[in-house]
Amino acid sequence: MSKLGRMSSRSRVAVVGGGILGLAHAYVLMRQGHRVMLFERGPKASGASIRNFGMIWPVGQPAGEMHSMAMRSREIWVEALAQAQLPFLNTGSLHVAYQEEEADVLREFAEIGPAAGYACEWLDREELLQRSHAVRPEGLGGGVWSSTELTVDPRRIIPGMTEYLQSQGVEIHFSTAIRRIDLPLVESAAGQWNADAAIVCSGDDFATLFPETFASSGLTRCKLQMMRTAPQPDGWQLGPALAAGLTLRFYKSFQICSTLARLRGRIAREKPEYDRWGIHLLASQTGDGAITLGDSHEYGPEVDIFDKPEIDDLILREAATFLYLPDPRIAQRWHGVYAIHPTQSVFEAEPSSGVRIVTAPGGSGMTLSFGLAERTMRRAGFQ
Ligand SMILES: Cc1cc2nc3c(=O)[nH]c(=O)nc-3n(C[C@H](O)[C@H](O)[C@H](O)COP(=O)(O)OP(=O)(O)OC[C@H]3O[C@@H](n4cnc5c(N)ncnc54)[C@H](O)[C@@H]3O)c2cc1C
Numbered sequence: 001m002s003k004l005g006r007m008s009s010r011s012r013v014a015v016v017g018g019g020i021l022g023l024a025h026a027y028v029l030m031r032q033g034h035r036v037m038l039f040e041r042g043p044k045a046s047g048a049s050i051r052n053f054g055m056i057w058p059v060g061q062p063a064g065e066m067h068s069m070a071m072r073s074r075e076i077w078v079e080a081l082a083q084a085q086l087p088f089l090n091t092g093s094l095h096v097a098y099q100e101e102e103a104d105v106l107r108e109f110a111e112i113g114p115a116a117g118y119a120c121e122w123l124d125r126e127e128l129l130q131r132s133h134a135v136r137p138e139g140l141g142g143g144v145w146s147s148t149e150l151t152v153d154p155r156r157i158i159p160g161m162t163e164y165l166q167s168q169g170v171e172i173h174f175s176t177a178i179r180r181i182d183l184p185l186v187e188s189a190a191g192q193w194n195a196d197a198a199i200v201c202s203g204d205d206f207a208t209l210f211p212e213t214f215a216s217s218g219l220t221r222c223k224l225q226m227m228r229t230a231p232q233p234d235g236w237q238l239g240p241a242l243a244a245g246l247t248l249r250f251y252k253s254f255q256i257c258s259t260l261a262r263l264r265g266r267i268a269r270e271k272p273e274y275d276r277w278g279i280h281l282l283a284s285q286t287g288d289g290a291i292t293l294g295d296s297h298e299y300g301p302e303v304d305i306f307d308k309p310e311i312d313d314l315i316l317r318e319a320a321t322f323l324y325l326p327d328p329r330i331a332q333r334w335h336g337v338y339a340i341h342p343t344q345s346v347f348e349a350e351p352s353s354g355v356r357i358v359t360a361p362g363g364s365g366m367t368l369s370f371g372l373a374e375r376t377m378r379r380a381g382f383q
Contacts, residue, residue, distance in 0.1 A: 010035060011382075014186045014195035016178045016209065018042070019049035020154075021201035021358060023161050024073075024369035026170050027080055028377055029199075036170045037193060038162075039186075041177035047203045048365060050158045051226065051336030053284045053292050055241055056150040057367045059093055060251035063116035066345055066368070067253070071117075073371030074148060080370065084164035086157055087287050093149035094128065094240045095247060096135055096142075096322050101263040102245035103141040108257040110144050116256060120146040132239045134283070136324050149241055153286040154366070179208060183354045199376065200357045204339040210351040219347055219360055222340050223303045224295040225311045230331040231289035238285035244322045246271075246280035274318070277311050281318050290331070293319055297363075303337050338362060346372060348379075356380055 011034050015026045018040030026038045056077055058070035081088050097103035110122035124142045128135060131145060166172045173188075180187040184194040204221050206214035232238075248254045249264050268275055278297030285291055296311045298304065312333060320328075339360035341347045346368070347360040358376050361368045376382075 011196040012037070012194065014039065014178070014181070014193060014198040015201065016181075016198065017201035017203060018045035018158075018162060018172075018174070019047045019201060019203050020158065020365055020369045021203075021361070021372065022199075023158070023165065024373040025199045025201060025358065025376060026165050027161070028076075028370065028373040029382070030165060030168055030170055032377065032382060034382070036165075037173065037186075037195065038165065038170055039173045039176045039178050039188070041175070043175050045158050045162070048336050048338040050154045051334060052154050052366055053282055053294065054152040054154045054157065054286070054366060055282065055284055056152065057093070057364070058148045059118060059120060059146040060253055061364065061367065062252035063118070063256060067117055069371035069375065070364070070367045071148065071371075072374065073368050074150060076370035076374070077150065077152075080161065081152070081157070084161055086152070086160045086164070088157075089151040089285065089287070091149065091151055091238070091285075092145065092147040092240045093243060094123075094132055094135065095144045095146075095243045096128065096140065097245060098139045098141060098322060099245060099266070100141070101259070101266050102248065104259040105248050105254060105257045105263050106142070106144045108259050109254060112256060113253075118146065118253065119148050120144050132242070134238050134242060134324055136322050140322075145240070151241055151284045151286075152366070153288075156287065177208065181209060181352070181355055183352070197354045197380075198356070200355065201359055202357075203359060204337055206339070210349075210355075210357065213349050213351040213357065217341070217347055217349070218343075219339050219341055220299060220301050221303055221337050222362070223298040223335055223337050224363075225307055225315070225335050226292065226294040226333070227312060227315065227330045228286075228293070228332040229291045229325060229327060229329060232285075232291065232326050234326075235289065236326050238283065238291060241285075242283040242323060244281045244318065246274055246318065247282065250278075250280045273314060277308075277314065279311065279314055279318065281315065281322070283319065283323055291325055299340070307333065307335055338365065348376075
C-alpha cells in the first residue's frame with residue numbers, strides 16, 4: 001500500500017495550487033478531519049479557475065462514471081457554498097435548436113438521455129420561449145431543458161472559498177511557489193514545511209514540480225477566448241444558462257446520439273471557421289447581471305500571447321443568431337488556459353510515495369472538482 005493509502009485522520013496534507021481543484025481537495029480533506037496546508041504561487045489564484053463561465057454543467061459529461069461524478073460534485077458544491085455563505089444561481093440549462101440537424105440531436109438526447117441518467121426533456125418552440133426570454137424566437141425549433149446546471153461567479157467564489165477554508169483552519173500560503181516535494185519535506189524558496197502526504201493540483205504548470213512525470217504525460221494546453229458584457233440594465237435576468245447547436249459537437253454527453261454525425265458534417269461544410277478555432281457558444285450570468293460569452297479552443301503546448309479579433313467576431317456573430325440581450329455591448333475580454341490530456345478525462349499520477357498529482361480536467365474542472373476530490377480520497381485510501 002502506498003504512503004497515501006496509510007493516511008489516517010489528522011494527517012498533515014499539503015495541497016499545491018489555489019485553483020478549484022486545490023480548493024476542492026482542501027475542502028474534502030478538511031471535512032475528513034485532516035490538517036491541510038494549501039500553497040498558491042501567486043498573490044491570489046489567477047489561473048483557469050477564475051477565468052471560466054462558472055458553469056457547474058453535469059449535462060455535458062459523458063454518461064456513466066463522469067456524469068455520476070459531476071452530479072456528486074454538484075451536491076458537494078451546493079453544500080460547500082451554503083457553508084461558506086457564497087451565492088450561486090440554480091438556473092438549469094437550455095440547449096437551443098435552430099436547424100433541423102440540431103433539433104434531431106436534441107430530440108434524440110431527450111429521448112435516450114433520461115435512461116442514461118440525465119434530467120432532461122425536449123421543449124417545443126412555445127414551451128422553450130416560456131422558459132427563456134433571452135432566446136430569439138425567429139427560426140427557433142425547440143430545445144432541451146436540463147434542470148441540473150448551476151452557475152457561480154468564479155471571481156467571487158474562488159477567493160470566497162479560500163477565505164472560508166482559512167476560517168475553518170486550513171493554512172493558506174499565497175505567493176508561495178512549491179519547488180520541491182520530498183516527503184515529509186515540502187519546500188519553497190522562502191521556507192519548508194512537513195507533511196505526511198501531498199496533492200498537487202498545479203493546473204497547466206508542467207515545469208516546476210515533477211517535470212519528468214509531466215514530460216511523459218502527454219498533457220498539453222488549451223487556450224479559450226472569452227467576453228463579458230456590462231451588467232444588464234434594470235436587473236434583467238438571463239434565466240437558464242444557454243448553449244446552442246455548436247455545443248452539441250463539443251460535450252461528450254451528446255456522443256450517445258446517432259444523429260450527431262450529420263450535424264457535425266453540416267457544421268464542417270457550412271462553418272469551417274468555427275471548427276478551425278473550436279468555437280461553440282455558451283452564455284451564463286453572474287450575480288451582478290453581466291453575461292459571460294464564449295468560447296474557442298486552441299490546442300498546443302505554446303499559448304499565443306495575443307488574442308485573435310477574428311475569434312471574438314465569430315463568437316459574437318453566432319451569439320447574435322440565438323441570444324437576445326438588452327445590452328449586448330462587450331465590457332471585458334480575456335483568455336484562459338487549461339491543461340488537457342488527449343485521451344484521459346483527468347490526469348492522475350503518483351510521482352513519489354505519498355504524492356498524488358491531480359490535474360487536467362480539461363473544460364470541466366468546475367463541474368467535476370468536488371466529486372473528483374472525493375475520488376482522489378478513495379483512490380488514495382484516505383480515511
Ligand atoms: C475560459 C475557460 C472557461 C471554462 N469554463 C468552465 C465552466 O464553465 N465549467 C467548468 O466546469 N469548467 C470550465 N473551465 C475549465 C476549468 O476552469 C478548469 O478545468 C479548472 O479551473 C482547472 O482548475 P485547476 O485548479 O486544475 O487549475 P488552475 O485554476 O489553473 O489552478 C492551478 C493553480 O496552481 C498554482 N500553481 C501551479 N504550480 C504551483 C506551484 N509549484 N506552487 C504553488 N502553486 C502552484 C497556479 O498558480 C494556479 O493558481 C473553463 C476553463 C477556461 C479557461
